[in-house]
Amino acid sequence: MDINQGLSQIEANRRFLISGPNEITSRDKKSAFYHFAKKFFNPLIITLIFVAIISLALGEQINAWIIIAIAILSVVLSFIQEYNASRAAEKLRSMVKITARVYRDGQPVELPIREIVPGDKIELTAGKMVPADVKITKSNDLYINQSALTGESFPVKKSVQESSVNSSSSYENPNLAFMGSSVASGFGEAIVLKTGAATEFGKLSKETAQVVNETAFQKGINRFTWLMIRFTFLLVFFIFVVNAIFKGNIIEALLFSLAIAIGLTPEMLPMIVTINLAKGAIDMARKKVIIKELASIQNFGAMDVLCADKTGTLTINDIVLVKHCDANGKENDEILRLAFLNSYYQSGLENLLDNAILNYRTFDLTAIKKIDELPFDFNRRIMSVIIEENGFLKLISKGAPEEIFKRSKNYLLDGKILSLDEEMKKRLEKIYEQFSQEGFRVLAIASRKIGSQEDYTDDDEKELTFAGFVAFLDPPKPTAANAIRQMNSLGIKFKILSGDNEFVCRKICSELKIPIDGVLGGEEIDRLSDFDLERKIEKTNIFSRLNPLQKEKIIKALKRKGHTVGYLGDGVNDAPSLKAADLGISVDNATDIAKETAQIILLEKNLEVLADCVAEGRKTFANIIKYIKMGSSSNFGNMISMAGASLFLPFLPMLPPQ
Known part of the structure; x- marks a missing residue:
C-alpha cells in the first residue's frame, strides 16, 4: 500500500468489516x-409501585x-410513544451529514465520517472535525482545538515531528490529533490510527457519562x-x-x-412532555428545520435575545468581486493578479471571498511555483502564500486592511514602490x-520579496509593500428584514x-431597516470588565x-443577565458561540464544526422560518403547561374533596384502584 495514494476501495471495505462504523455509541x-x-x-411510577x-x-x-x-400500562404507553418519537427524531438528525475528505484509490473523495477506517489517508482543513485518532503526515501551520478533550481554551499547533519531551499524555504529542477535536486553522494530511470506540474519545465516553446541560424547562x-411528590407525601401523611x-x-x-397518593400522581406527565416535543420536532421538519435535541424546542419558545453573525445569515452568501484598485482608488489588474495568486495557492479555510476572486478572472500560472503558505487565523486576520516566479x-x-496597514512599510503605485508615510496611510x-460605508467587504493586498528559508512563519509578514484593495458585494437576504420584524x-x-x-x-x-441602539467594537470589549460589559450589552x-472568543464572551454576558440567548451562525x-448559547442554530451548508455544535439546523436559507419555530416552541410549552394545570387542579380538587368526605362518611369513599 502506497501511503500517499490512500487505501483502495476494496481494502477499505475489508477493514470496515473488521473495525465497524466509525462512530461512538451515544x-x-x-x-x-x-x-x-x-x-x-420515574419518581411518579415509583410512587405507584410503592403504594x-x-x-x-x-x-x-x-x-x-x-x-x-x-x-405497567402507563410505562408501556409512554415507552411506545417516546420510542416512536425518538426514532422519528433520529431520522431527522441523520439528515445532517458530517463528512471528511479521504483518499481512496489515489483520489480525494468526500465520505461520511462513519465510513472512515484505520489506514485511511485524510485531509485536515479549517472548520473540519478530526474524524478519528490520526497521525499527522503533513502540516502547514495546523492548529487543532482539543478543548472537548483537554479543556484547553486555545488551539494547539500540530506538526509531523514527534515530541522530544516524554509526556504522560498523548494529547501533548504534536504529531497526533484525536476524534472529538476540530481544525482551528491551517492545513494537514494524516493517517487514521483508530476509529470509533477504540479512539481516545471513545474510551472517554465509556468511562464517564456524558453530561447534558438541562434546559430551563427541563429544570422546571x-x-x-419533586414538589408534587413532597406535597403528596405530606398530604397523605396528614390524611x-x-x-x-x-x-x-x-x-x-x-x-x-x-388512594389519595395515587389520585394526586400525574403519572402521564413524562409521556405528555415527550409527545409534545416530538410533535413539535416533526412539525418543524415539515418547514425544513432539523431539531437535533428535542429539549431545545423549549428554548426556542423561551428565547428573548437572538444574536447572529452577519455573513451568510443576514446576507445571501453569494459574494461577487466588484472592485480591484490601487492606492489611488483606480482599477489595476496587478492587484487582481496578486489576489488571484494568493487565493489559488492557499489550501486552508475554504471561503466565499476566495471563490469570488477565482471566479472573476484566471491568470497564467505556468511560470509560478508554490513554496509555502501561512494560513489564516482569527487573531492576525491575514493569510499569505510564498511563491517562486522567474527565479x-x-x-x-x-x-x-487595518492589519495589512500595520505590517506595510511601502506602497505600490503606477509600478513604483514608494514609502508609506502617515499621510498616505490616512x-x-x-x-x-468609504468602501465600507457603501456596503462593500474589503480586503487589502500586499507583497514583498523574501529569501529562501527552511520554515516561514507569520513573523515574515512584515515590511510589506501595500498593493491595493479588492472589494466584494454580499447583499442581504430578501427574507432577512421581515424575519427580524417578526422576531x-x-x-x-x-x-x-x-x-x-x-x-x-x-x-x-x-x-x-434595523434601528441602531449602539455599536461596540472588539478592541473596546477586551478593555471592559465583565460588569461594564453586562451593563453595555443591554x-x-x-x-x-x-473574534470568536469575543463573540462567546458576549453570549455568556447576556446569559448572566438572565436572558435566554439564541445564536445563528455557520x-x-x-x-x-453556538456552544455557549442556550440555543445554537446553524444551516445545512455550514462548516462541520458549526453543524456538530448547533442544536437546530435550517435546511433552507429562509430566515422567516425562525419566527415559525419560536411560535411552535411556545405552542409546545403552552400545551404542556395546560396538561400540568388541568391535571393538577382536577387531581387536587377531587382528592381534597374525598379527603374531606372521609371525615363524615362511615365508610371509605375511595380505594387505591379507583
Missing part, C-alpha cells in the same frame, strides 16, 4: 429494553395488582415533579393521621391515604472607510455579532470586528 443508542426499564425509575407494595403487605392483593397493572419540570385518629381503623386509614521568491498577503484608511413582534431582541467593521455593519442595518445591538469562528 446515550440514545441504548437498547429498547434499557429505555423500557428506565421508565420504571402497590404497601397494599400487598396489608393483604389487599386485588388492589395491589390493579395498581401494578396501571403502572423536574422541580415540579392518614387524621383518619386514624377519628376513625380508629389504621388499615382503612392507610388504604385511603394510598525570485515572493510573499503575497491578503487580509483585513488616505488609504479613507478609501477603505421583534414576538418580543425577541436582535443583535448582530460580526467580524466585519462598524461601517459595513451599519450599512447592512440600514438596508434591513443598550447595544451592533458588535463589530469580533462558520468555524461561530462554533464557540
Whole structure:
C-alpha cells in the first residue's frame, strides 16, 4: 500500500468489516429494553409501585395488582410513544451529514465520517472535525482545538515531528490529533490510527457519562415533579393521621391515604412532555428545520435575545468581486493578479471571498511555483502564500486592511514602490472607510520579496509593500428584514455579532431597516470588565470586528443577565458561540464544526422560518403547561374533596384502584 495514494476501495471495505462504523455509541443508542426499564425509575411510577407494595403487605392483593397493572400500562404507553418519537427524531438528525475528505484509490473523495477506517489517508482543513485518532503526515501551520478533550481554551499547533519531551499524555504529542477535536486553522494530511470506540474519545465516553446541560424547562419540570411528590407525601401523611385518629381503623386509614397518593400522581406527565416535543420536532421538519435535541424546542419558545453573525445569515452568501484598485482608488489588474495568486495557492479555510476572486478572472500560472503558505487565523486576520516566479521568491498577503496597514512599510503605485508615510496611510484608511460605508467587504493586498528559508512563519509578514484593495458585494437576504420584524413582534431582541467593521455593519442595518441602539467594537470589549460589559450589552445591538472568543464572551454576558440567548451562525469562528448559547442554530451548508455544535439546523436559507419555530416552541410549552394545570387542579380538587368526605362518611369513599 502506497501511503500517499490512500487505501483502495476494496481494502477499505475489508477493514470496515473488521473495525465497524466509525462512530461512538451515544446515550440514545441504548437498547429498547434499557429505555423500557428506565421508565420504571420515574419518581411518579415509583410512587405507584410503592403504594402497590404497601397494599400487598396489608393483604389487599386485588388492589395491589390493579395498581401494578396501571403502572405497567402507563410505562408501556409512554415507552411506545417516546420510542416512536425518538426514532422519528433520529431520522431527522441523520439528515445532517458530517463528512471528511479521504483518499481512496489515489483520489480525494468526500465520505461520511462513519465510513472512515484505520489506514485511511485524510485531509485536515479549517472548520473540519478530526474524524478519528490520526497521525499527522503533513502540516502547514495546523492548529487543532482539543478543548472537548483537554479543556484547553486555545488551539494547539500540530506538526509531523514527534515530541522530544516524554509526556504522560498523548494529547501533548504534536504529531497526533484525536476524534472529538476540530481544525482551528491551517492545513494537514494524516493517517487514521483508530476509529470509533477504540479512539481516545471513545474510551472517554465509556468511562464517564456524558453530561447534558438541562434546559430551563427541563429544570422546571423536574422541580415540579419533586414538589408534587413532597406535597403528596405530606398530604397523605396528614390524611392518614387524621383518619386514624377519628376513625380508629389504621388499615382503612392507610388504604385511603394510598388512594389519595395515587389520585394526586400525574403519572402521564413524562409521556405528555415527550409527545409534545416530538410533535413539535416533526412539525418543524415539515418547514425544513432539523431539531437535533428535542429539549431545545423549549428554548426556542423561551428565547428573548437572538444574536447572529452577519455573513451568510443576514446576507445571501453569494459574494461577487466588484472592485480591484490601487492606492489611488483606480482599477489595476496587478492587484487582481496578486489576489488571484494568493487565493489559488492557499489550501486552508475554504471561503466565499476566495471563490469570488477565482471566479472573476484566471491568470497564467505556468511560470509560478508554490513554496509555502501561512494560513489564516482569527487573531492576525491575514493569510499569505510564498511563491517562486522567474527565479525570485515572493510573499503575497491578503487580509483585513487595518492589519495589512500595520505590517506595510511601502506602497505600490503606477509600478513604483514608494514609502508609506502617515499621510498616505490616512488616505488609504479613507478609501477603505468609504468602501465600507457603501456596503462593500474589503480586503487589502500586499507583497514583498523574501529569501529562501527552511520554515516561514507569520513573523515574515512584515515590511510589506501595500498593493491595493479588492472589494466584494454580499447583499442581504430578501427574507432577512421581515424575519427580524417578526422576531421583534414576538418580543425577541436582535443583535448582530460580526467580524466585519462598524461601517459595513451599519450599512447592512440600514438596508434591513434595523434601528441602531449602539455599536461596540472588539478592541473596546477586551478593555471592559465583565460588569461594564453586562451593563453595555443591554443598550447595544451592533458588535463589530469580533473574534470568536469575543463573540462567546458576549453570549455568556447576556446569559448572566438572565436572558435566554439564541445564536445563528455557520462558520468555524461561530462554533464557540453556538456552544455557549442556550440555543445554537446553524444551516445545512455550514462548516462541520458549526453543524456538530448547533442544536437546530435550517435546511433552507429562509430566515422567516425562525419566527415559525419560536411560535411552535411556545405552542409546545403552552400545551404542556395546560396538561400540568388541568391535571393538577382536577387531581387536587377531587382528592381534597374525598379527603374531606372521609371525615363524615362511615365508610371509605375511595380505594387505591379507583
